[in-house]
Every structure is written in C-alpha cells, then in structure tokens.
Amino acid sequence: MASPLEQFQIEPLIKLPKIAGIDVSYTNSALWMTIAIGLATLFLVLGMRQRALVPGRWQSMAEISYEFVSTMLSEQVGSAGRPYFPFIFTLFMFILFGNLLGMVPYSFTFTSHIIVTFGLAFTVFLGVTIIAFAKHGVHFLSFFVPKGVPVVMLFLMVPIEILSYLTRPVSLSIRLFANMMAGHTMLKVFAGFIIGLGIWGGWAPLALNVVLTGFEILVCFLQAYVFAVLTCIYLNDAIHLHH
Amino acid sequence: MPQLDPNFFGTQLFWLAVSFIVFYVLMSKVALPRIGDVLEMRAEKITGDLDAAAKARDEAKAALAHYEKSLADARAEAQRANREAADAASAASNARLAEVGTRISAEIAAAERRIGEAREAAMSNVRSMAVEVAQAAYGKLVGGQADTARLDALVERALKGDAR
Numbered sequence: 001m002a003s004p005l006e007q008f009q010i011e012p013l014i015k016l017p018k019i020a021g022i023d024v025s026y027t028n029s030a031l032w033m034t035i036a037i038g039l040a041t042l043f044l045v046l047g048m049r050q051r052a053l054v055p056g057r058w059q060s061m062a063e064i065s066y067e068f069v070s071t072m073l074s075e076q077v078g079s080a081g082r083p084y085f086p087f088i089f090t091l092f093m094f095i096l097f098g099n100l101l102g103m104v105p106y107s108f109t110f111t112s113h114i115i116v117t118f119g120l121a122f123t124v125f126l127g128v129t130i131i132a133f134a135k136h137g138v139h140f141l142s143f144f145v146p147k148g149v150p151v152v153m154l155f156l157m158v159p160i161e162i163l164s165y166l167t168r169p170v171s172l173s174i175r176l177f178a179n180m181m182a183g184h185t186m187l188k189v190f191a192g193f194i195i196g197l198g199i200w201g202g203w204a205p206l207a208l209n210v211v212l213t214g215f216e217i218l219v220c221f222l223q224a225y226v227f228a229v230l231t232c233i234y235l236n237d238a239i240h241l242h243h
Numbered sequence: 244m245p246q247l248d249p250n251f252f253g254t255q256l257f258w259l260a261v262s263f264i265v266f267y268v269l270m271s272k273v274a275l276p277r278i279g280d281v282l283e284m285r286a287e288k289i290t291g292d293l294d295a296a297a298k299a300r301d302e303a304k305a306a307l308a309h310y311e312k313s314l315a316d317a318r319a320e321a322q323r324a325n326r327e328a329a330d331a332a333s334a335a336s337n338a339r340l341a342e343v344g345t346r347i348s349a350e351i352a353a354a355e356r357r358i359g360e361a362r363e364a365a366m367s368n369v370r371s372m373a374v375e376v377a378q379a380a381y382g383k384l385v386g387g388q389a390d391t392a393r394l395d396a397l398v399e400r401a402l403k404g405d406a407r
Contacts, residue, residue: 005244005245008244008245008246009245010245010248010251010254010255012254019257022253022254022257023250023251023253023254024253024254024257024258025254026254026258027251027254027255027258029251029254029255029258030254030255030258030261030262033258033259033262034262036262037262037265037266037269040266041266041269041270041273041274044270044274044277044278045273045274045277048274048277048278048281051277051280051281051284052281053284053285053288055281059281062278063278063281063282066275066278066279066282067282085275086267086270086271086275087267089270089275090263090266090267090270090271093266093270094262094263094266110255110259112246113246113255114246114247115246115251115252115255115256116255116256116259119255119256119259119260120259120263123263177246181246
C-alpha cells in the first residue's frame with residue numbers, strides 16, 4: 001500500500017535546462033499552479049462576461065469573491081490599503097484555488113509544500129517591510145518599541161518584538177503548510193483503513209472520510225482567508241504603525 | 244517527507260514566482276477591472292435611480308400641494324358665490340314680502356273703512372226706523388203725536404245701550 005506521504009511527491013514532467021545552476025524543470029507542482037491560475041482566471045472572466053446589472057449565480061460568485069477580499073482589506077487597513085487590493089486578491093485566490101484543487105482525487109496540493117507557502121509568506125513579509133520603510137523611514141523602528149513600558153523593560157521587550165516580527169513569515173507559512181499536509185495525510189490514512197478493513201469493516205472509515213472531506217473543504221477556505229487576513233493585518237501595521 | 248527535499252526547492256520557487264506574477268497580471272489587468280466596472284456601474288445605477296425617485300417624489304409633492312391649493316381656492320370661490328346668491332335671493336324675497344305686506348295692509352285699511360261706512364249707514368237707518376216705530380207705538384198706545392225731539396233723545400240713549 002502506498003505511503004500517505006506519497007501524494008506530496010514532486011515529479012518532474014518536463015526536463016528544462018538549468019538556470020544559474022538551479023533546476024527549473026516543469027513539475028506536477030508547477031502544473032497544478034498553472035491549472036489553478038487558469039481556472040481562477042476563467043472563473044472570474046467567464047463569470048463576468050455578461051456584465052449583467054442583476055447578476056446570475058456565476059457572476060454573483062465572482063462578485064462575492066471580489067467583495068469578500070475588498071471588505072476584508074478595507075476593514076483591516078482602511079482606504080490606505082486600496083492600492084494593494086490586486087495583490088491581496090491574487091494571494092487569496094491563488095491559495096484558495098490551490099487548496100481546493102488539492103481536494104480533487106489524484107491531484108497535487110502545492111500549498112502543502114513548505115517551500116511554496118514560505119515563498120508566499122516571505123514575499124508578504126518582504127513587501128510589508130519595504131512598504132513600512134518607504135512610508136515611515138527610520139521612524140518605522142519605533143514599531144518595535146512598545147508604548148508605556150518602563151525603560152528597564154525595553155531591554156527585554158524590544159528583542160521580543162523584533163523576534164516576533166521576524167517569525168511572522170515562518171508562522172504564516174507553517175500554518176498553511178501544516179494544515180494542508182495534515183488534512184491530506186489524514187484523508188489518505190483513513191482511505192488506507194477502508195482498504196485494510198475490507199468490505200465489512202471499511203464502511204466506518206469511509207463515513208469518516210466523507211465527513212473529513214467536508215471538513216477539509218472548510219479548512220481550504222479558512223486557511224486561504226487566514227493567510228489573506230494576516231497579510232492585511234501586517235499591511236495595516238506597516239501603513240499605520242499601530243501596535 | 245517529500246516537502247523537505249531541497250532538490251526541488253529551486254523549481255518550486257521558480258514556478259511559484261512565474262505563476263504568481265502571471266496570475267497577478269491576469270487579475271489586476273483583466274479580471275478585477277471587469278468586476279470593479281460592473282460593481283461601479285451597478286452602484287451608479289442604484290444611486291441614479293434613487294435620485295430620480297427622490298426627484299419624482301418631490302415633484303409629486305409639489306403637484307399635490309398645487310392641487311390642494313386649487314381645490315381650496317375653488318371651494319372658497321364656490322362658497323363666496325353661494326353666499327352672494329343667497330344674499331341676493333333673501334334681499335329680493337324680503338323686498339317682495341314688504342311690498343305684499345304694504346299692499347295687504349292698504350287693502351285691510353280700505354276694507355275696514357268700508358265696513359265702518361256700512362255700519363254708520365246701517366246705524367242711521369236703524370235710528371230713523373226706531374224713531375218712526377216709537378212714534379207709531381206712541382200713537383197707538385197713547386194717541387196723538389209724541390214730542391219728536393224727546394223721542395230722538397230716547398232712541399239715541401237706547402242705541403248707546405242705555406235703554407230702560
């Protein structure tokens with residue numbers, strides 16, 4: 001029987017020449033990223049093709065995606081976050097489609113790879129830090145000095161603040177990666193039980209897998225939302241320096 | 244765990260960057276402007292419709308006020324005309340009543356006068372007849388002629404309800 005971790009195996013599909021000594025072969029992970037962005041684009045563009053004043057179901061879904069992210073951004077950041085809306089929306093849809101496509105049997109979940117989620121989280125971290133320095137210059141460093149704390153305590157507090165800031169990309173990436181990997185592994189383990197217990201005993205893990213599949217779809221949405229909302233919160237910190 | 248195999252970190256990051264950048268361009272240049280346009284168009288349409296509705300409501304209010312004012316004016320006019328007509332009618336009837344009253348009183352006066360004259364005439368006839376009857380009765384009872392002047396006086400007294 002296949003290992004529950006086999007589903008995370010990267011397989012090069014098209015061998016490509018190395019760029020600067022790095023292997024950039026087109027893999028199953030890359031294939032599912034392509035499928036995700038293709039489907040997400042088709043979902044939005046085809047949904048909006050009628051540009052109806054009173055939207056149908058499909059157009060409603062496209063509009064709801066837009067307004068969901070738009071509301072999230074304006075609630076967390078306010079109008080100052082408007083220029084970053086396309087990025088937050090892209091991030092949310094990319095993770096959401098990656099998560100949801102992973103639920104398709106025999107597909108590949110690229111969001112279950114720590115290097116992918118870390119790449120996204122580190123991009124967010126880098127971008128937010130650049131925005132903060134561009135907006136506030138050196139004054140941004142006051143973000144690491146909590147207000148109303150005795151000077152003696154600052155020797156302790158400032159390193160903690162800096163450390164917590166630096167761990168943001170780590171927690172952000174591990175949260176998504178761990179959720180997706182754990183969920184998929186669990187599904188695979190119970191699917192293995194179905195085969196193992198056979199026609200008489202297999203029904204219980206099958207029923208459980210049905211429930212878990214529903215739960216996993218919820219997690220797909222939830223983790224995409226959490227990633228996007230945390231990005232908004234970091235963006236708000238960078239723009240407004242609230243603490 | 245395949246996720247920790249560093250051999251594939253390069254390709255994954257490379258294709259993540261490519262996919263994400265392509266997706267970002269697709270979203271920001273193609274998908275989002277379309278959705279944004281439709282949402283904006285709808286918001287504008289709704290605002291426009293609300294404004295038009297408010298305008299129509301104001302117009303209806305103005306029309307109602309105008310209508311009520313004309314109605315009040317017409318009612319006042321009607322009342323005034325009604326009152327004038329009633330006044331004229333009562334004046335005419337009063338005049339006619341007065342005229343009829345005078346004519347009737349004149350006729351009554353004339354009739355009373357005629358009755359008085361008739362009574363005078365009747366009374367003088369009765370007197371002369373009473374004198375003659377008294378003369379004749381005196382002749383029969385006493386014989387001879389009675390004193391005419393005295394009879395006259397007696398008859399006069401009897402006619403005045405003082406007979407004895």
